[in-house]
Amino acid sequence: xxxQTVIAKRIALELRDGMLVNLGIGIPTRVSNYVPAxxxxxxxxxxxxxxxxxVPEEGMHHRLLTDAGGKPVTALPGASTFDSAxxxxxxxxxxxxxxxxxxxQVDQSGHLANWMIPGKMVPGMGGAMxxxxxxxxxxxxxxxxxxxxxxxVKTCSLPLTSARPIDLLVSELAVIAFPGGRATLMETAxxxxxQQVLAATEAELVVPDKVAEMAI
Amino acid sequence: MRTLSLADxxxxxxxxxxxxxxxxxxxxxxxxxxDELVRQGKRDLTxxxxxxxxxxxxxxxxxxxxxxxxxxxxxxxLNPETQAQMIAGEMEVDLVPQGTLIERIRAGGFGLxxxxxxxxxxxxxxxxxxxxxIAGKEYLVEPALRADFALVHAFLADYLxxxxxxxxxxxxxxxxxxxxxxxxxxTENVVPVGLISPDHVITPAPLVDYLIAQS
Numbered sequence: 001x002x003x004q005t006v007i008a009k010r011i012a013l014e015l016r017d018g019m020l021v022n023l024g025i026g027i028p029t030r031v032s033n034y035v036p037a038x039x040x041x042x043x044x045x046x047x048x049x050x051x052x053x054x055v056p057e058e059g060m061h062h063r064l065l066t067d068a069g070g071k072p073v074t075a076l077p078g079a080s081t082f083d084s085a086x087x088x089x090x091x092x093x094x095x096x097x098x099x100x101x102x103x104x105q106v107d108q109s110g111h112l113a114n115w116m117i118p119g120k121m122v123p124g125m126g127g128a129m130x131x132x133x134x135x136x137x138x139x140x141x142x143x144x145x146x147x148x149x150x151x152x153v154k155t156c157s158l159p160l161t162s163a164r165p166i167d168l169l170v171s172e173l174a175v176i177a178f179p180g181g182r183a184t185l186m187e188t189a190x191x192x193x194x195q196q197v198l199a200a201t202e203a204e205l206v207v208p209d210k211v212a213e214m215a216i
Numbered sequence: 217m218r219t220l221s222l223a224d225x226x227x228x229x230x231x232x233x234x235x236x237x238x239x240x241x242x243x244x245x246x247x248x249x250x251d252e253l254v255r256q257g258k259r260d261l262t263x264x265x266x267x268x269x270x271x272x273x274x275x276x277x278x279x280x281x282x283x284x285x286x287x288x289x290x291x292x293x294l295n296p297e298t299q300a301q302m303i304a305g306e307m308e309v310d311l312v313p314q315g316t317l318i319e320r321i322r323a324g325g326f327g328l329x330x331x332x333x334x335x336x337x338x339x340x341x342x343x344x345x346x347x348x349x350i351a352g353k354e355y356l357v358e359p360a361l362r363a364d365f366a367l368v369h370a371f372l373a374d375y376l377x378x379x380x381x382x383x384x385x386x387x388x389x390x391x392x393x394x395x396x397x398x399x400x401x402x403t404e405n406v407v408p409v410g411l412i413s414p415d416h417v418i419t420p421a422p423l424v425d426y427l428i429a430q431s
Binding site (some may be wrong): 045046047048061063064065066068069070075081083084085088091092121122123124125126127128129130133134159160162163164179 | 240241242243244266267269270283289290291292293294299302314315316318319321322333334335336337338339340341348371381382383384385386387388389390391404
């Protein structure tokens with residue numbers, strides 16, 4: 001199983017029937033492929049849609065129906081559309097049960113940096129700051145390292161997305177939560193040892209006596 | 217409300233004007249108005265919108281023609297031409313969190329001086345801004361935004377100027393239609409008065425100054 005699949009499948013286990021969920025671009029989008037059968041989850045696209053469905057077949061797209069990346073999507077039966085003020089009211093107002101976002105860095109107190117690399121990449125924050133500050137639960141889908149460097153760091157060196165700590169970090173190696181503001185190893189991926197996670201992590205990790213394996 | 221030709225409507229816009237333009241990655245952007253702005257070569261524009269789209273698409277056409285002096289947007293990541301002009305100092309770019317941007321526009325149209333939001337607290341976004349604490353929670357004071365013109369894309373309009381939108385083409389459009397001195401709406405379809413049910417009118421006719429039947 002490749003890294004992105006491990007992450008998407010594990011995050012899908014966080015879904016519950018009836019939830020309103022926003023998925024960011026990239027790995028987060030793949031979570032929708034693993035919704036358990038029979039469960040209804042409402043996916044929001046912040047450009048103004050609840051009930052975002054799969055990518056349409058070639059030639060079947062509607063030019064006024066896209067996801068937050070501007071890519072064609074479908075709207076499922078029971079979908080609804082609305083303007084951007086309503087969309088971000090949903091996000092900030094405590095109506096969004098969960099957001100899944102990508103990350104550049106997560107630090108050991110749960111702070112997230114995911115919107116710019118000064119001097120290199122200044123795309124703008126789009127909806128990321130509202131999502132990271134406003135969603136009831138913030139889950140980060142992120143590869144554990146990039147170019148041999150851990151992305152799970154002691155302190156974020158990149159500009160923060162929000163002062164509010166995230167709730168859960170899922171990488172291809174581990175599930176990390178932040179009880180009491182301290183990064184804590186909750187689960188390891190199948191075939192990955194606690195030692196391997198610690199070796200790949202710059203942050204100080206609390207390791208409980210018993211660490212479960214991801215049930216994916 | 218008056219109907220005008222595309223050229224006459226855009227001729228109302230002077231160089232240096234501030235424009236709110238609907239659309240999200242060019243979906244729901246009034247391309248006809250954007251094309252005409254480029255054709256008439258309107259200069260030194262301030263553009264308030266969600267993003268600058270892609271190179272040569274939607275608002276990206278204004279960027280490519282170097283007509284934008286300042287952009288107040290939430291995202292420029294998919295338009296390298298915006299980034300290049302920003303880095304070269306040819307365009308000023310004010311990056312605003314998307315929810316804060318739309319709510320500042322909403323406040324501008326709803327007669328409010330600004331909004332309080334927790335988005336951006338503890339990040340670079342809070343630099344230079346007033347903070348207030350309400351019930352123990354910190355908020356940034358974000359001022360309202362208005363513009364000289366709103367360029368709105370509608371899916372459906374009647375001959376009075378009542379507007380309805382389609383799918384994710386709605387985005388910023390009904391909000392900017394409240395927040396500008398002059399509202400120019402370009403619509404894909406025009407129908408007789410009464411055909412849009414009162415319950416389905418999103419932007420009421422009195423808000424629309426000029427209607428162009430060419431999206």
